[in-house]
Every structure is written in C-alpha cells, then in structure tokens.
Amino acid sequence: MDTEEFLLPRSRLANERLHAMIPGGAHTYAKGDDQYPENLAPVISHGRGAHVWDIDGNRYIEYGSGLRSVSLGHAHPRVIEAVRRELDRGSNFVRPSIVEVEAAERFLATVPTAEMVKFAKNGSDVTTAAVRLARAVTGRPRVAICGDHPFFSVDDWFIGTTPMSAGVPAETTELTVAFPYGDLAATEELLTRYRDEVACLILEPAGHTEPSPSSQLLPQPSAGRGPQSREDPTPGYLAGLRELADRHGCVLIFDEMITGFRWSEAGAQGLYDVVPDLSTFGKALGNGFAVSALAGRRELMERGGLRHSGDRVFLLSTTHGAETHSLAAAMAVQTTYVEEGVTARLHALGERLAAGVREAAAGMGVGDHVVVRGRASNLVFATLDENRQPSQQYRTLFLRRLLAGGVLAPSFVVSSALGDADIDRTVDVVAQACAVYRKALDAADPTPWLAGRPVKPVFRRLA
The missing domain is CATH 3.40.640.10 (Type I PLP-dependent aspartate aminotransferase-like (Major domain))
Structure with missing residues (x-):
C-alpha cells in the first residue's frame, strides 16, 4: 500500500479528542502521537496475540507491545x-x-x-x-x-x-x-x-x-x-x-x-x-x-x-x-x-527477526543506516542519515512505510505470540521501507517522503 493512500481519519479525530481532555493525548509520553508520523498515529481498538486493530479497521503486527509489558501477547x-x-x-x-x-x-x-x-x-x-x-x-x-x-x-x-x-x-x-x-x-x-x-x-x-x-x-x-x-x-x-x-x-x-x-x-x-x-x-x-x-x-x-x-x-x-x-x-x-520456555522462544524469534531485517536492509543498500541492535529478546533499531548520524527524519520515513505495510513497530521488541509468518511479513515490509530509504539517501533529503513534521524525542525541553 502506498503511504499516500494510507489514511487514518478516525484515529486522527480520536487523537484530537484525546488532546482536548488528556495532557499529551496519552497516559504515557512514549505513546504520544508525536512519536509517530504526522496524522499516522493509530488509536487502538483491540488486540489479540501479536496483532492489534485500530479504530479505522487496520490490522497490524505489533512490536514493543505495551512498552514491552505484553510479552506473551494480548489476551493470553x-x-x-x-x-x-x-x-x-x-x-x-x-x-x-x-x-x-x-x-x-x-x-x-x-x-x-x-x-x-x-x-x-x-x-x-x-x-x-x-x-x-x-x-x-x-x-x-x-x-x-x-x-x-x-x-x-x-x-x-x-x-x-x-x-x-x-x-x-x-x-x-x-x-x-x-x-x-x-x-x-x-x-x-x-x-x-x-x-x-x-x-x-x-x-x-x-x-x-x-x-x-x-x-x-x-x-x-x-x-x-x-x-x-x-x-x-x-x-x-x-x-x-x-x-x-x-x-x-x-x-x-x-x-x-x-x-x-x-x-x-x-x-x-x-x-x-x-x-x-x-x-x-x-x-x-x-x-x-x-x-x-x-x-x-x-x-x-x-x-x-x-x-x-x-x-x-x-x-x-x-x-x-x-x-x-x-x-x-x-x-x-x-x-x-x-x-x-518463553524466554528461549523470545530469543529465537528475535534472532530470526534480526537476521531478516539485517538481510533486507543490506539487500536494499541501507545496511549501514537501518541498524538492529540489542539482545534478541529486546531488539531496537537505529535510523541513520547519509552521514550515519541518528536521524528523526529518517525514522519518520521508516515508520511511515512500516505502518502502511501493517507493522506497528516503535521498536522490534518481540512477544512470544509472534509466528514465523508474522516475522516473514515484517521482513517483507522492512525491505519495502528500505527501498524508499535508499531513494532518500541518494537524494540526501528524506523530506519528500515525510508528509509532515518528523517524530520527536520524548525527553525535550520545549513542546
């Protein structure tokens, strides 16, 4: 799905309602809509296993579930x-x-x-x-x-x-x-x-x-x-x-x-x-x-x-x-x-995911820019610019493409509810995102692919 066709009108309205009543629009700063591309912060309806559905009807493979709290999958x-x-x-x-x-x-x-x-x-x-x-x-x-x-x-x-x-x-x-x-x-x-x-x-x-x-x-x-x-x-x-x-x-x-x-x-x-x-x-x-x-x-x-x-x-x-x-x-x-044996399963899933993402990134020529790091059961990723410096703009580009492909991934922290098909699908979506990432690197400017302001750090002095 092209990101230009991927819209979340109901989530966008719900986010406005959230901000009208709740400071920050969420009860955890790391869940704020400023952590996601502009107008692409899904509001969740429900979840089961390793999948969640937003109020616009989209289904996602979810990583970092509940900020790492839901390690067995939703509604276990x-x-x-x-x-x-x-x-x-x-x-x-x-x-x-x-x-x-x-x-x-x-x-x-x-x-x-x-x-x-x-x-x-x-x-x-x-x-x-x-x-x-x-x-x-x-x-x-x-x-x-x-x-x-x-x-x-x-x-x-x-x-x-x-x-x-x-x-x-x-x-x-x-x-x-x-x-x-x-x-x-x-x-x-x-x-x-x-x-x-x-x-x-x-x-x-x-x-x-x-x-x-x-x-x-x-x-x-x-x-x-x-x-x-x-x-x-x-x-x-x-x-x-x-x-x-x-x-x-x-x-x-x-x-x-x-x-x-x-x-x-x-x-x-x-x-x-x-x-x-x-x-x-x-x-x-x-x-x-x-x-x-x-x-x-x-x-x-x-x-x-x-x-x-x-x-x-x-x-x-x-x-x-x-x-x-x-x-x-x-x-x-x-x-x-x-x-x-859940801990061992988390490690096995994480190893499979890390290998797939690294291979996909390398295959698209961005292996030095989309970098998976951490213990297999607790994977995160860095998005680096053409000078290999951390970039919120490139993170925004990457997250937009993941969301459009049905992957909700502020990190790559796995839950034991993931299956091999989920990992394979994630790697496919990452490969598609990396293809766009390569275009932005070649242009030395990710701006045309952002469609709005970049995502922001949680800890910052000014709003």
Missing part, C-alpha cells in the same frame, strides 16, 4: 483465565488476601536471589521505594544513577536530570549523580569524590541506550552519545560493581523492568549470578496488567515492615498494589514462562 489465555477467576471473588479488601501470600511465594521461588518482595502498580513506584529505602538504611542523601540508561522513574530524583526538569527543585536534582555503564574506575572515582554521601547505585544490569523516540537524538543525563546497544555486561563488571558497593557502603539496586523475564525468569541477576541488595520488576511481570515488585535482602526490606526495633521506613503503601486479579496475572505469567 492462561493469564486471562487466572484474572477471570479472581474477578468473581472480589479484587480489593480491608485486609491482605491469601492471593498476596501465594503471589509472594511464587515470585520468590521464581527470583530466588530475593528474600522478600512488595508489590505495587508501576515501575516508578518501586524504583523510588528502593531509593528511599537505600537512603534510610545508609543515612546518605545522594543517588547515583547509570547515566547510560534512559529511564528510571517519573519521580523528582530522576526526572530532574532530564531536559523535562520543570517543576523539580534544583536542590533535589543536585542530589542525583551519574556514573557510566561498564566503567568501574569512573564509578569508583565518583564514590570517592562523594565519599560517604552516596546511598545507592541504581542501573539496569544489562541493557542499552535506546535508539528510539526518547533518546535517538537527545543526550541522556550523562553525556551526548549516539545510540548504543549492549547485550551482556563485560565479564566481571557486575561483580566489580557489587564489590565497589560493599566497599563504599552503598546499596546496589538492579532495575529489572526490561531484563526481568526477557533475560531469564529470574532476571539478569539470575543469568549473570550477581546478587543486588534490591531489585525492581515490572512490565512483563503482568503481561499488561498493572503490577510491579520491589524485592531484595530481608535485612533491608524488613526496615519497611513492622518486625524490627529501628526507625520505621515508609516503603510502599498503595491502595491497589495488591489487587487480586493483577497478582493472579503475575502468577500466571511466571508459570507460563517456566512451563513453556
């Missing part, structure tokens, strides 16, 4: 059945439900490196709780974040370090410092410079600086870099970070929002055999249902409880954190991952 039967059982039994009570016991037992059996767990709804809930707990147990004010990782929380201690820092007091931002991933010497220098001031080191144990709308052109807090990827940490790096944290008396926190389940059922910590003091999980944990988890060593976690003699820590207290249907969804997800 085992998850939906578990949720339905709880809906008829009530979802929230004045005292803990037995489901909370079962969910905690299941989680701690799945992530045996943790000794206690507390559930919440969002990733930011638990990363901020981890930071607060680290500050409480160490008595120190500063937070050291990995500056190469794009996102940790919507709360002030992180958002103040981004270009969207309006509303965050400078005094708060000054308490957050950054260290580079993979550089133990630089991290030790930071800990020495702020001796006895750093409460915690928080990072994704493995990951990437995402070449996506949020960071393809915009430098992240630490520096201005091009898009990078990282499948595995350098051997010895995480163990070295563990030793540094111990020696300097700070808490080591692994943000496993992305690596949890996609790297292994027990997260990256289960794969790399390095135990953090605290870790946070979300996204894939509920297959789209709202559930997150803060887990860690009993000595620390219990400080947020009732059975100790020290000062109490307000760790997490959420009205909806223990909704029974979300916890049931999490248990079903964990069971499905273990029994059906």
Whole structure:
C-alpha cells in the first residue's frame, strides 16, 4: 500500500479528542502521537496475540507491545483465565488476601536471589521505594544513577536530570549523580569524590541506550552519545560493581523492568549470578496488567515492615498494589514462562527477526543506516542519515512505510505470540521501507517522503 493512500481519519479525530481532555493525548509520553508520523498515529481498538486493530479497521503486527509489558501477547489465555477467576471473588479488601501470600511465594521461588518482595502498580513506584529505602538504611542523601540508561522513574530524583526538569527543585536534582555503564574506575572515582554521601547505585544490569523516540537524538543525563546497544555486561563488571558497593557502603539496586523475564525468569541477576541488595520488576511481570515488585535482602526490606526495633521506613503503601486479579496475572505469567520456555522462544524469534531485517536492509543498500541492535529478546533499531548520524527524519520515513505495510513497530521488541509468518511479513515490509530509504539517501533529503513534521524525542525541553 502506498503511504499516500494510507489514511487514518478516525484515529486522527480520536487523537484530537484525546488532546482536548488528556495532557499529551496519552497516559504515557512514549505513546504520544508525536512519536509517530504526522496524522499516522493509530488509536487502538483491540488486540489479540501479536496483532492489534485500530479504530479505522487496520490490522497490524505489533512490536514493543505495551512498552514491552505484553510479552506473551494480548489476551493470553492462561493469564486471562487466572484474572477471570479472581474477578468473581472480589479484587480489593480491608485486609491482605491469601492471593498476596501465594503471589509472594511464587515470585520468590521464581527470583530466588530475593528474600522478600512488595508489590505495587508501576515501575516508578518501586524504583523510588528502593531509593528511599537505600537512603534510610545508609543515612546518605545522594543517588547515583547509570547515566547510560534512559529511564528510571517519573519521580523528582530522576526526572530532574532530564531536559523535562520543570517543576523539580534544583536542590533535589543536585542530589542525583551519574556514573557510566561498564566503567568501574569512573564509578569508583565518583564514590570517592562523594565519599560517604552516596546511598545507592541504581542501573539496569544489562541493557542499552535506546535508539528510539526518547533518546535517538537527545543526550541522556550523562553525556551526548549516539545510540548504543549492549547485550551482556563485560565479564566481571557486575561483580566489580557489587564489590565497589560493599566497599563504599552503598546499596546496589538492579532495575529489572526490561531484563526481568526477557533475560531469564529470574532476571539478569539470575543469568549473570550477581546478587543486588534490591531489585525492581515490572512490565512483563503482568503481561499488561498493572503490577510491579520491589524485592531484595530481608535485612533491608524488613526496615519497611513492622518486625524490627529501628526507625520505621515508609516503603510502599498503595491502595491497589495488591489487587487480586493483577497478582493472579503475575502468577500466571511466571508459570507460563517456566512451563513453556518463553524466554528461549523470545530469543529465537528475535534472532530470526534480526537476521531478516539485517538481510533486507543490506539487500536494499541501507545496511549501514537501518541498524538492529540489542539482545534478541529486546531488539531496537537505529535510523541513520547519509552521514550515519541518528536521524528523526529518517525514522519518520521508516515508520511511515512500516505502518502502511501493517507493522506497528516503535521498536522490534518481540512477544512470544509472534509466528514465523508474522516475522516473514515484517521482513517483507522492512525491505519495502528500505527501498524508499535508499531513494532518500541518494537524494540526501528524506523530506519528500515525510508528509509532515518528523517524530520527536520524548525527553525535550520545549513542546
């Protein structure tokens, strides 16, 4: 289908309605219509498996489902059945439900490196709780974040370090410092410079600086870099970070929002055999249902409880954190991952997709410009211009062609619901998009193929 014939009139009207009532037109900035080509931001009607349908009646093969949260595919039967059982039994009570016991037992059996767990709804809930707990147990004010990782929380201690820092007091931002991933010497220098001031080191144990709308052109807090990827940490790096944290008396926190389940059922910590003091999980944990988890060593976690003699820590207290249907969804997800070998399937699907996209791009002469990066279960892509620099304009061209071909792909992050036919179709559409990409490169100007403004980074100072 030619993009000039691909129109989304109902979605366009719905987007106007969204912006009239909801700041940003979406409840997550990464889902905003500024992340998509102008007038080509589909509004979703429903989804099943690896496919979604928009309100204009178009069907898409979907990647990055629910910002990586729907890793089993939409409306997964085992998850939906578990949720339905709880809906008829009530979802929230004045005292803990037995489901909370079962969910905690299941989680701690799945992530045996943790000794206690507390559930919440969002990733930011638990990363901020981890930071607060680290500050409480160490008595120190500063937070050291990995500056190469794009996102940790919507709360002030992180958002103040981004270009969207309006509303965050400078005094708060000054308490957050950054260290580079993979550089133990630089991290030790930071800990020495702020001796006895750093409460915690928080990072994704493995990951990437995402070449996506949020960071393809915009430098992240630490520096201005091009898009990078990282499948595995350098051997010895995480163990070295563990030793540094111990020696300097700070808490080591692994943000496993992305690596949890996609790297292994027990997260990256289960794969790399390095135990953090605290870790946070979300996204894939509920297959789209709202559930997150803060887990860690009993000595620390219990400080947020009732059975100790020290000062109490307000760790997490959420009205909806223990909704029974979300916890049931999490248990079903964990069971499905273990029994059906989902992590291995995600890797196999991602490897097949990456190979196909790379071959298609090379075949059209743009193999150095459309670049697939990351671990097979967590693929992203970079769109580079004629000088091989990250380009939002070329990203726009690429996304327009994918959408017109029935592929909704802000990333190439796979779900286990994809089939071989979906991968083959995606590769065909990518090849068609790359043919147009080559024309734009030859002209040294993608503008004629944009049909509107380019997509924008999420983190930017001005609207």
